[in-house]
Ligand code: SF4
């Protein structure tokens with residue numbers, strides 16, 4: 001099942017502009033991001049574990065990450 | 072961790088508390104030899120980690136070695152309260168002049184150890200305390216300062232025990248209290264503590280429980296006594312409980328999966344420790360029938376709570392679930408709410424229908440309540456007690 005509560009998205013163009021970078025992957029405490037083809041990607045099944053800590057949002061140099069609450 | 076009677080008695084003997092002469096045997100031949108060496112009459116006692124031994128025929132008296140042999144054959148196969156008899160303790164029978172009761176345990180209200188003494192031994196102490204309170208005395212003592220005899224002496228004297236008995240009983244009670252403290256016990260009970268014809272005392276039966284949390288630091292004792300903690304959990308875990316434990320192990324974050332299975336209709340996911348017992352008792356008080364007992368706490372992951380919720384709902388006969396915790400600060404309300412709702416939805420149900428009540432106030436509760444509102448789940452905040460939450464859950468659930 002996909003996410004029910006939290007949705008995370010990465011704007012690929014912005015992420016590319018921010019390379020080299022793994023900030024979101026390294027800062028997320030619940031492993032929501034992985035590296036795919038040198039860019040960040042979201043692990044769909046993990047999104048509901050998001051603790052809303054905002055680290056990914058704060059650390060991304062290009063504001064490529066968006067977080068939406070689905071409730 | 073409960074000790075077998077023979078282990079409990081060895082522990083008492085280690086502290087110089089007198090116990091009857093005995094031999095531990097595992098078959099009829101050994102019992103015969105034991106009866107011969109101890110000298111008849113003897114009493115044969117099933118070694119089993121459950122109560123109700125006497126009623127179940129687990130204790131027999133034998134006047135001769137032949138009788139001891141025969142009695143052993145009857146006792147050895149016995150299952151008492153679903154537990155196997157692992158051995159038989161053959162004891163020399165003594166002539167009892169009077170029976171007393173003596174115990175040291177932990178008093179959760181005073182948050183201190185408590186010594187309990189009664190001049191009505193051999194019976195259920197709770198019943199005695201109710202029926203003849205004048206024959207039961209209890210007194211708290213500190214586990215921080217060195218133990219002094221006067222605590223138990225005062226207690227025993229308060230029941231007008233005559234002088235010679237008073238000093239003998241005081242010595243035994245004092246040793247029992249020190250044993251309790253030294254070995255991290257949660258219960259050290261001698262019932263009955265018998266006074267013999269010659270005025271001496273002996274522990275006829277004993278019950279010792281070691282604090283499970285202390286098993287690690289009491290390794291030296293356990294090793295010395297040849298006691299292994301394995302296989303003492305009482306009844307073996309059910310498949311349902313084992314699967315819940317596997318869910319708990321699947322993720323190191325928090326606790327979600329300490330489950331005990333029951334046969335009722337209301338699935339419970341409740342905060343660990345005292346709050347879970349309060350919630351469970353309240354459900355029973357209002358006539359509810361729990362399908363299970365299950366502790367959560369320490370901020371389990373959303374996935375773990377979801378898997379646990381699904382598992383609890385999978386048990387046939389479970390009509391609804393109730394999620395009840397104390398006010399939490401180390402568990403997030405919103406993460407538990409997410410997990411519960413996810414589990415219910417994944418199990419194919421409507422959370423508004425399946426969740427009888429959600430009562431977890433505390434950290435991130437505003438987020439949590441928002442999630443619950445979105446899914447139409449009835450919830451209570453900290454202005455409602457655990458008791459009220461249990462009542463509401465029972466009202467909404469089929470019995
Ligand atoms: S807000 Fe925190 S937990 Fe959520 S995705 Fe970002 S880093 Fe991970």
Ligand code: SF4
Pocket residue numbers: 010014015016018019021022023024025039040059060061062063064065
């Ligand atoms: S922090 Fe931003 S730029 Fe860096 S990898 Fe993550 S999405 Fe890409």
